[in-house]
Amino acid sequence: MISWIAVSVAIAAVLVAAAVLLIPALRRRRPWADSTTNYRAFFVMGIAFIPTGAAMMVVFAAAGLPFVIGLPLFAIGLTYTAIGLANRDDW
Numbered sequence: 001m002i003s004w005i006a007v008s009v010a011i012a013a014v015l016v017a018a019a020v021l022l023i024p025a026l027r028r029r030r031p032w033a034d035s036t037t038n039y040r041a042f043f044v045m046g047i048a049f050i051p052t053g054a055a056m057m058v059v060f061a062a063a064g065l066p067f068v069i070g071l072p073l074f075a076i077g078l079t080y081t082a083i084g085l086a087n088r089d090d091w
Contacts, residue, residue: 040091043084049077 056070 036090037087039084039087041084042080042087043091046077046079046081046084049073049080051077053077 053070053072053074053076056073057067058070060069061067
């Protein structure tokens with residue numbers, strides 16, 4: 001029981017320390033806030049993630065493991081590709 005209390009206190013201390021360090025950093029002006037989004041990079045990453053996720057699904061299914069392990073990577077690839085194509089005019 002005491003070990004759970006110690007772990008809880010340690011986690012709370014880490015969260016408080018992270019908040020104390022991050023809040024001032026986030027309040028400062030961010031130089032990257034003025035930059036534009038590179039939608040071509042989204043498209044390229046999506047094209048890379050789709051076959052990787054599909055290959056993971058095939059390999060895991062062939063090994064007798066659930067194929068859904070590769071499904072999130074495949075879905076991220078589809079999403080990134082769709083974002084890139086939807087904003088093709090901004091390339």
